[in-house]
Amino acid sequence: MRTEPPDFRLGSVLATSFTGTLSERHGEPVERIPTPQRLVDWLAEYDLAVDPCTPAQLDRARELRESIHAAATAAAAQEALPAAAVRVINDFSTQGRAAATLTPEGERRWRLTAASRLEDALGVIAADAIGIIAGERDGKLALCASPTCRAAFFDESRSRTRKWCDMNTCGNRQKKARFHANQRRNRTPA
Numbered sequence: 126m127r128t129e130p131p132d133f134r135l136g137s138v139l140a141t142s143f144t145g146t147l148s149e150r151h152g153e154p155v156e157r158i159p160t161p162q163r164l165v166d167w168l169a170e171y172d173l174a175v176d177p178c179t180p181a182q183l184d185r186a187r188e189l190r191e192s193i194h195a196a197a198t199a200a201a202a203q204e205a206l207p208a209a210a211v212r213v214i215n216d217f218s219t220q221g222r223a224a225a226t227l228t229p230e231g232e233r234r235w236r237l238t239a240a241s242r243l244e245d246a247l248g249v250i251a252a253d254a255i256g257i258i259a260g261e262r263d264g265k266l267a268l269c270a271s272p273t274c275r276a277a278f279f280d281e282s283r284s285r286t287r288k289w290c291d292m293n294t295c296g297n298r299q300k301k302a303r304f305h306a307n308q309r310r311n312r313t314p315a
């Protein structure tokens with residue numbers, strides 16, 4: 126029987142959605158881009174259409190992903206950025222040759238070059254990470270309150286009080302856990 130790969134959790138922020146393709150880093154990690162094709166599928170969700178890629182390219186993409194995760198986690202905790210992670214992010218950003226274009230509808234679309242589509246797409250992600258870590262965007266980097274997750278996410282809520290990287294998974298699980306804990310407490314006579 127063929128098992129389906131884990132589904133994507135697509136957020137509104139490109140860089141932290143990308144780091145979210147590995148979830149439950151402090152529990153039982155879930156790899157959401159287990160194959161080169163899943164990476165291609167994920168990028169397509171963000172309008173970054175690339176050619177089929179190789180396992181080596183998938184490894185490179187994961188290297189960028191973990192570097193963004195490390196840098197974003199440090200930034201959220203207001204700690205010094207890890208130098209190695211910064212170097213990797215900068216390398217990807219400078220290697221990308223994507224150009225921003227404007228659609229007739231007034232939306233930005235990335236144009237990737239034929240020779241280096243995947244590298245261009247990863248460059249776009251690296252630049253997005255730089256934008257949020259540098260504090261250029263309206264929002265705040267924070268760490269997910271779930272102890273098995275601790276993902277860095279970008280809080281764009283007006284109050285900046287979001288606690289979970291994803292409401293449907295981490296947020297929901299936490300709420301359920303609290304509900305059960307309350308029930309247990311209520312059953313115990315005071």
Ligand SMILES: [Zn+2]
Binds near residue numbers: 269274290
């Ligand atoms: Zn989480």
